[in-house]
Amino acid sequence: MVLVQSSSGLGRVLRRRSGRPFAIWAAIVLALAASVDIAAAATGSPAVEAPTTFYANDFEESAGPEWSENSIAITPAGNRRFLGTFSNATVSLVLTGLPVHNQLTISMDLLVIGTWQGNAGPDTWQFGVTGGPTLMHTTFNTIAVADGRQAYPDAYPGGVHLPHSGAAEIGTLGYAYGDVYNLRVAFPHTGSTVAFNFSAGGHDPATHLWGIDSVAVQVDAPDADSDGIPNATDNCPSIANPDQSDGDGDGVGDACDNCPNDFNPAQTASNGTGSGDLCSAGTVSGFSLATVRLKADPSGKPNGTLVIHGLLDPTAMGGGATLADTLRGGFSIAVAGAGLPRAELLRFPSCNTISRCAGSGREVVAFRKRSGNLFSMTITARGRSLAQPLSPAAVTVTLSTTGLDQAARVSNCSVRGGNAQTVSCRP
Ligand SMILES: [Ca+2]
Ligand SMILES: [Ca+2]
Ligand SMILES: [Ca+2]
Ligand SMILES: [Ca+2]
Numbered sequence: 001m002v003l004v005q006s007s008s009g010l011g012r013v014l015r016r017r018s019g020r021p022f023a024i025w026a027a028i029v030l031a032l033a034a035s036v037d038i039a040a041a042a043t044g045s046p047a048v049e050a051p052t053t054f055y056a057n058d059f060e061e062s063a064g065p066e067w068s069e070n071s072i073a074i075t076p077a078g079n080r081r082f083l084g085t086f087s088n089a090t091v092s093l094v095l096t097g098l099p100v101h102n103q104l105t106i107s108m109d110l111l112v113i114g115t116w117q118g119n120a121g122p123d124t125w126q127f128g129v130t131g132g133p134t135l136m137h138t139t140f141n142t143i144a145v146a147d148g149r150q151a152y153p154d155a156y157p158g159g160v161h162l163p164h165s166g167a168a169e170i171g172t173l174g175y176a177y178g179d180v181y182n183l184r185v186a187f188p189h190t191g192s193t194v195a196f197n198f199s200a201g202g203h204d205p206a207t208h209l210w211g212i213d214s215v216a217v218q219v220d221a222p223d224a225d226s227d228g229i230p231n232a233t234d235n236c237p238s239i240a241n242p243d244q245s246d247g248d249g250d251g252v253g254d255a256c257d258n259c260p261n262d263f264n265p266a267q268t269a270s271n272g273t274g275s276g277d278l279c280s281a282g283t284v285s286g287f288s289l290a291t292v293r294l295k296a297d298p299s300g301k302p303n304g305t306l307v308i309h310g311l312l313d314p315t316a317m318g319g320g321a322t323l324a325d326t327l328r329g330g331f332s333i334a335v336a337g338a339g340l341p342r343a344e345l346l347r348f349p350s351c352n353t354i355s356r357c358a359g360s361g362r363e364v365v366a367f368r369k370r371s372g373n374l375f376s377m378t379i380t381a382r383g384r385s386l387a388q389p390l391s392p393a394a395v396t397v398t399l400s401t402t403g404l405d406q407a408a409r410v411s412n413c414s415v416r417g418g419n420a421q422t423v424s425c426r427p
Contacts, residue, residue: 051105055095055217059083068092073211075111077174082111084211090199092130093215098192100232101219106135106196107184108216109168113175113209116142118150118163123200123208127183130195135185142177152181186220249343250334250400263334263343263398264405278398278407286316287406290376292335292395292425296388304386306335306344306363308379308397310408315373317406323367323375327351329402333379339392346381390423391415 057063059081063070069091073084083091098104116123118141128134141150141163151159153166164170169180194217200210221230227240235244236253245254250265258269259276268277290309297303314326330350336343348365351357356366363381370376394411410425 051103051218051220052099053216054098054219056215058214066094068094075173075175075178077172080173080213082109082211082213083215084111085113085209086200086211087203087205087209088200090197091212092198093196094193095195095217096193098194098219100221100230102188102190102222103186103220104189104194105184105186105218105220106216107182107214107218109213110181110183111173111178111211111213112140112142112181113173113178113211114142114207115177116140116150116208117145118148119156119160120148121202122151122156123203124156125198125200125210127196127198129187129189130197133187135187136183140179140181142179248336249345262396262407263336263345263400264407265332265400266403266405268403268405276405278405285406285408286313287311287399287408289397289408289410289427292397292410294340294386294390294392294395294423296386296390296421298388298421302383302385304382304384306346306379306381306384306386308333308335308377310377310379310397310399311370312367312375312377312399313373314375317404322373326404327401331399331401334398334400335395336398337392337395340390340395341385341387344381344384344386346379388421390421392423392425395425 059072063072063083067083069083069086069089071084072081074081110125112125116139118139120141122139123141124137124139126134126137128136137155138153138159139151139156141148144163148163149160150163150165151157152161153159154161164179166181167179168182171178172180198212200208221232223230223234224237225234225240227234227242229242229244231237234253235241235246235251236256239253239255241253241255246252246257247254248257248259248261248263250257250263252265252267254260258264258267258274259279262276262278264276264278269275270277271280273280288311290311291307293307295305312323312326314323315321317326328351331348333346333348334343335346346363347360348357348363349360351365356364358364359381361381362383363379365377365379368376392413394409394413396407396409398405398407410427412427413423413425416422416424
């Protein structure tokens with residue numbers, strides 16, 4: 001896998017070694033695009049995502065299995081490597097794993113080689129999406145005879161233009177006749193797979209050849225509220241909020257958050273007021289706390305420990321009849337309070353057993369059935385960044401599952417050890 005900058009063609013051209021899985025290559029392209037966005041955010045400009053280059057190939061190394069044909073030709077002048085040459089063949093490009101999008105843009109350099117006679121042939125060339133739509137169907141004329149005309153840059157039939165009209169290069173490739181056209185077409189598209197086909201028609205294979213170079217496919221993501229942040233990554237997809245501010249860090253932007261000061265990623269609002277249950281008075285909770293203990297590392301290293309003892313009543317929580325139903329799909333725990341350096345977030349993405357589950361970091365949760373439908377829950381999280389001094393007056397723990405937020409609070413906190421090294425809080 002080699003990424004190179006090219007001074008010609010499409011600007012940013014990504015070169016690909018043969019034999020590497022395409023998905024990995026595409027992922028690196030996407031990661032590269034993401035890093036560009038991060039750089040933009042760091043310099044203070046809005047985190048607007050431009051169309052992302054999903055696929056690019058300049059054929060400097062190989063075509064890859066996404067192409068139905070893999071012959072590489074080299075131009076007599078300039079040693080340009082390109083996919084070709086072809087005459088009457090149909091060449092296809094299949095891309096899979098496209099991210100969420102509503103438009104694709106394909107661009108390429110088309111090399112028209114030999115004695116193409118435009119509308120007089122007609123010497124047609126076309127490309128499109130397999131199964132439709134046709135994106136271009138036109139003719140080219142490489143030999144400037146007096147009455148020669150070509151359809152490009154319009155469609156055939158219909159376009160009547162002088163030979164070479166719209167060409168980026170004329171006669172530069174070292175062939176007796178050969179022009180280069182920079183083609184770029186955007187079209188509506190959704191779905192994770194696309195197949196393109198490229199073909200020419202009615203040609204004498206000895207004198208009418210073509211090839212393509214610097215192929216790139218960009219995905220444009222939908223942005224329903226036009227705030228520059230695509231729906232897929234917008235923390236409030238229906239309200240324009242280009243700053244994406246999220247004061248409580250629950251992943252829901254302030255502009256949409258039904259409890260903007262409380263960590264409640266599930267946005268539960270069962271009381272009919274539109275306000276989230278977590279910040280509404282009188283909401284019944286099936287989650288209560290017995291103790292929360294925090295221990296900082298005296299050296300200041302991220303080696304603190306957090307231990308939470310609580311009680312869960314799945315029936316009262318309303319998330320499901322059983323604990324397994326309630327926690328199916330994973331859950332997260334947020335620990336926050338004035339006097340803590342920052343909110344601590346623990347994630348348990350999959351909990352296939354309700355007896356004991358490991359989290360995504362160094363955290364473990366254990367459940368034990370008590371009476372009726374009541375379960376005790378013990379969470380131990382190590383390697384936390386808890387920095388001294390720890391001096392919370394109260395700690396709020398929010399348990400969030402798919403579609404459910406439940407919070408409990410302990411406000412009776414006592415500090416032990418020098419420099420507030422250990423804190424223990426009870427209700
Ligand atoms: Ca948006
Ligand atoms: Ca928005
Ligand atoms: Ca929020
Ligand atoms: Ca919130």
